[in-house]
Amino acid sequence: MLELAAVRIASSQTLEEVQLLVRQSKDLCEAADQFAMDSPGPEALGRFREAQLRLAEAERALHLAEQGSP
Known part of the structure; x- marks a missing residue:
């Protein structure tokens, strides 16, 4: 599933867009981690896992886009 999502992303966006998506995803992970620290529980864990998956x-x-083989 991860590979299929990555291929879809790499084939539908420019390298710059994928790089931006990585930066935004890292920010989302950090925010989800902070939320989990502030409000531990199932909802926080779900948000964190979703952010990690994204x-x-x-x-x-990004790896696929840099290799030129989505």
Whole structure:
């Protein structure tokens, strides 16, 4: 699933857009982590896991885009 999402992202966006997505995803992870520290619980854990998944997809897409093989 991660690979499919990464391929979709890499094939539909420019390298610069994917780089921006990675930066935004990192920011989202940091915000989700802070939320979890401030308000621990199932909702916070869900937000954090979702943010980590989106970051992993974006980083994989960046790798594919840099290799030129989405």
